[in-house]
Amino acid sequence: MIPAFIVENSPALMVIVPLVAAFITPFIGRISHALRSLWVGGAMAVTSAITLILALDVYATGTRLYVFGASAASMALPPDSGGIPIRIIFAVDPMSALMLVITAISGFAIILYSLASERSYSGLESYYTLYLLMITGILGMVSTGDVFNFFVFLEILSLASAGLIAYRIDGGVAVEAALKYFVLSTIGALAILVAIGIYYGEYNALNMAMIAARMQFSLLDQVALVLIIAALAMKCGAVPMHFWTPDAYSMAPSSITALLVVASQASLYGLFRTVFTLYNLSLNAVTVGWLIIILGVLSMVVGVTMAIPQKNVKRLMAYHAVSQTGYMLLGVGVGLAVLGNQSLLDAFGYMAMEGGLFHIINHAMYKGLLFLTAGAIFLRIGTYNLNRMGGLGHSMKWTMVFFVIGALAIAGIPPFNGFASKLMIYESVFIFNPVLAVIAMVVSILTLASFVKVFHSIFMGPRLPEYAEVKEAPLPMLFGMGILAVVVILFGLFPTIVVESLITPAAHALVNQGAYISAILGGA
Amino acid sequence: MRMSKIVRTGANLLYPFIIIFGLYVIMHGHLTPGGGFQGGAVVATAAALVIVAYSYQEVTGIIRNVAMKARESVGLLLFIGAGIAALAVGTPFFYNFLANSGLLFGMPVPFGPNPGDLNTAGVIPIMNVAVGIEVWGGLAIILLYMLSSVAKEGS
Numbered sequence: 001m002i003p004a005f006i007v008e009n010s011p012a013l014m015v016i017v018p019l020v021a022a023f024i025t026p027f028i029g030r031i032s033h034a035l036r037s038l039w040v041g042g043a044m045a046v047t048s049a050i051t052l053i054l055a056l057d058v059y060a061t062g063t064r065l066y067v068f069g070a071s072a073a074s075m076a077l078p079p080d081s082g083g084i085p086i087r088i089i090f091a092v093d094p095m096s097a098l099m100l101v102i103t104a105i106s107g108f109a110i111i112l113y114s115l116a117s118e119r120s121y122s123g124l125e126s127y128y129t130l131y132l133l134m135i136t137g138i139l140g141m142v143s144t145g146d147v148f149n150f151f152v153f154l155e156i157l158s159l160a161s162a163g164l165i166a167y168r169i170d171g172g173v174a175v176e177a178a179l180k181y182f183v184l185s186t187i188g189a190l191a192i193l194v195a196i197g198i199y200y201g202e203y204n205a206l207n208m209a210m211i212a213a214r215m216q217f218s219l220l221d222q223v224a225l226v227l228i229i230a231a232l233a234m235k236c237g238a239v240p241m242h243f244w245t246p247d248a249y250s251m252a253p254s255s256i257t258a259l260l261v262v263a264s265q266a267s268l269y270g271l272f273r274t275v276f277t278l279y280n281l282s283l284n285a286v287t288v289g290w291l292i293i294i295l296g297v298l299s300m301v302v303g304v305t306m307a308i309p310q311k312n313v314k315r316l317m318a319y320h321a322v323s324q325t326g327y328m329l330l331g332v333g334v335g336l337a338v339l340g341n342q343s344l345l346d347a348f349g350y351m352a353m354e355g356g357l358f359h360i361i362n363h364a365m366y367k368g369l370l371f372l373t374a375g376a377i378f379l380r381i382g383t384y385n386l387n388r389m390g391g392l393g394h395s396m397k398w399t400m401v402f403f404v405i406g407a408l409a410i411a412g413i414p415p416f417n418g419f420a421s422k423l424m425i426y427e428s429v430f431i432f433n434p435v436l437a438v439i440a441m442v443v444s445i446l447t448l449a450s451f452v453k454v455f456h457s458i459f460m461g462p463r464l465p466e467y468a469e470v471k472e473a474p475l476p477m478l479f480g481m482g483i484l485a486v487v488v489i490l491f492g493l494f495p496t497i498v499v500e501s502l503i504t505p506a507a508h509a510l511v512n513q514g515a516y517i518s519a520i521l522g523g524a
Numbered sequence: 525m526r527m528s529k530i531v532r533t534g535a536n537l538l539y540p541f542i543i544i545f546g547l548y549v550i551m552h553g554h555l556t557p558g559g560g561f562q563g564g565a566v567v568a569t570a571a572a573l574v575i576v577a578y579s580y581q582e583v584t585g586i587i588r589n590v591a592m593k594a595r596e597s598v599g600l601l602l603f604i605g606a607g608i609a610a611l612a613v614g615t616p617f618f619y620n621f622l623a624n625s626g627l628l629f630g631m632p633v634p635f636g637p638n639p640g641d642l643n644t645a646g647v648i649p650i651m652n653v654a655v656g657i658e659v660w661g662g663l664a665i666i667l668l669y670m671l672s673s674v675a676k677e678g679s
Contacts, residue, residue: 009611012617068616069616
């Protein structure tokens with residue numbers, strides 16, 4: 001059905017297609033704007049399709065290797081290399097595949113939305129070029145099996161994101177937010193580069209599997225671990241390194257904010273990949289696990305308490321994004337804390353990790369949806385200020401429906417997907433430590449309270465005279481939001497299917513370091 | 525905003541030599557120190573030189589923004605194209621299918637000390653050329669944008 005050529009080369013094609021499309025976009029834009037819309041929409045659709053094909057293939061047949069520049073795609077160890085993987089390798093295991101699914105769905109929904117929401121702005125050729133580069137960066141980060149290659153894709157992502165955050169200059173405020181993001185990203189990337197230098201100096205390898213196989217957990221490795229955790233926790237917006245998120249998330253165009261959420265998840269993936277695949281049992285799992293749990297709890301509590309008093313709807317949502325990241329860190333942190341103990345891992349560790357990973361995909365869907373609704377409202381009334389909104393439920397019915405779906409999902413109300421993953425986290429974390437579970441539930445209640453307030457001030461009340469002429473958002477935007485809303489509902493209605501087919505393989509792939517190493521280095 | 529006649533004449537004289545030297549560094553990237561990025565940066569300094577010596581309005585007549593943007597995209601597309609060509613011949617992305625093939629840049633490298641043959645290394649020189657074109661365009665655009673704000677302040 002699907003040509004073998006595409007399946008075989010899908011890891012490369014999913015990066016090639018957006019890259020080539022990105023650099024042809026400026027030329028196409030000179031011909032006609034409609035053609036450019038068609039071009040970027042088509043390119044993104046093809047990218048998503050290839051990505052999904054690859055992800056399904058990985059779930060069906062196991063870890064896929066793609067060795068760049070080798071004479072055969074699966075030849076990780078050249079015959080004359082002495083058993084060292086010298087080339088850049090994409091190693092797509094079920095954990096990577098989970099991230100690929102997220103990127104494919106969000107990326108396609110958001111480009112549909114962008115085609116309508118950005119129509120009236122100038123500088124669109126750079127917008128779409130950078131958008132496709134962001135997609136390339138995310139896809140590369142989550143598939144690569146090479147630490148230096150990870151750094152390269154992280155930089156591609158950071159540069160493209162910084163450009164897009166500053167895209168609506170907005171009297172310089174957006175540029176300031178972008179500069180803040182860019183400086184912090186660069187500092188984080190340099191920390192990662194130093195850590196990579198440490199690995200290279202110590203183990204003579206940049207390949208993740210090779211480093212993992214040789215890992216000794218010396219003092220230098222501890223330094224590298226600290227650098228990577230600090231940098232990637234900053235990139236995913238965990239408290240106390242969250243200060244860039246409200247600025248960047250609120251100043252970027254809403255479509256880009258939704259993609260920035262996915263980008264943060266990719267950093268989170270990098271964090272988990274480092275801790276579980278590079279180090280795994282060689283590190284002190286209890287200490288590092290608790291470190292991640294504490295980061296998570298801090299993010300949950302600080303994020304939600306900072307969100308409640310916000311007047312700008314996107315800043316409010318940005319703080320909620322920080323808070324939700326905390327759930328993922330909490331879930332996976334609990335899994336890490338019991339990593340050495342097989343009985344505890346079976347009892348609740350896997351479930352906590354699955355909850356955390358499930359929350360990643362759920363969060364990308366409902367938080368993306370919420371940011372997109374905020375963008376639709378901004379498009380029609382031109383403000384993000386909650387005090388100046390009201391009565392929009394009369395005119396923007398579909399946007400209101402999508403907002404309600406997103407808000408109920410983020411607050412963890414059944415039957416939406418947020419409930420499914422949060423329930424898994426509550427149940428498993430409660431066995432680990434009841435206090436943590438109680439904190440998580442309180443944060444969830446505060447989230448609900450906050451979104452009830454937001455819902456009321458945006459949509460409820462009488463129709464305001466200044467918004468009498470407001471119309472519903474354009475159709476492509478509604479389609480984009482609709483895709484995410486459908487995913488939110490489906491994942492909430494059939495959580496068992498999703499967990500069994502997508503999440504459990506990912507969690508096991510993350511824990512099972514030996515399988516990852518032997519997939520690349522051969523049966524070690 | 526233009527400099528004295530001595531500077532302008534000097535810039536005129538040096539301009540072709542800087543470009544030739546930059547192109548030499550790009551072309552010999554696989555044999556000598558340097559490569560696409562370094563050579564591209566050298567070529568872009570030729571643009572910097574005329575920008576310093578002449579006024580913004582005069583320079584934009586010679587070094588056009590659109591042409592430089594086109595160079596940027598073309599360079600990147602050529603680079604990826606070299607990688608995709610490997611897919612077309614049935615090998616993984618970025619496989620060096622030209623090396624030792626006897627075609628373009630396809631001569632085998634002689635064993636032992638030798639002066640270096642330009643016609644070797646397969647797709648690597650092609651990628652060097654691509655990076656050279658891209659860096660030339662990219663750096664020239666950065667310089668032009670910086671100068672355009674100076675020109676606005678001056679007027």
